[in-house]
Amino acid sequence: MFHATTILAYKGKKASVIGGDGQVSLGNTIMKGNATKIRELDNGKILAGFAGSTADAFNLFDMFERILEGAKGDLMKSAVEFSKEWRKDKYLRKLEAMMIVLNREHVFLLSGTGDVL
Numbered sequence: 001m002f003h004a005t006t007i008l009a010y011k012g013k014k015a016s017v018i019g020g021d022g023q024v025s026l027g028n029t030i031m032k033g034n035a036t037k038i039r040e041l042d043n044g045k046i047l048a049g050f051a052g053s054t055a056d057a058f059n060l061f062d063m064f065e066r067i068l069e070g071a072k073g074d075l076m077k078s079a080v081e082f083s084k085e086w087r088k089d090k091y092l093r094k095l096e097a098m099m100i101v102l103n104r105e106h107v108f109l110l111s112g113t114g115d116v117l
Helices: 054-070 075-088
Strands: 007-011 016-020 024-026 029-032 038-041 046-051 098-102 107-111
Touching: 007 046, 007 098, 016 038, 016 046, 016 098, 038 054, 046 054, 054 075, 054 098, 075 098, 075 107
Parallel strands: none
Antiparallel strands: 007 016, 024 029, 038 046, 046 098, 098 107
């Protein structure tokens, strides 16, 4: 069974937003209720949100940001490349985690299974 932080995204005609509950939990216990699991990337043009372990989030955010910089801010290209790298990594592909990344044109749900939705 998959357990993760709640993360939601909405993309409208004029605005996009990501929201999350910000909880870090261990089993049924909330260890921290105000964790930051949403980041602005590419000078605020892209939002990224994470569902899963906070430690994993830092690794995956850094990996995605590196790919995004290499793709010169192209979100679609970055999402596909990130998903490929995540799936290939022996450790990371076992994570029960998801990322939502979006800009004004696109919304992607990314996971270690290689799915880009």
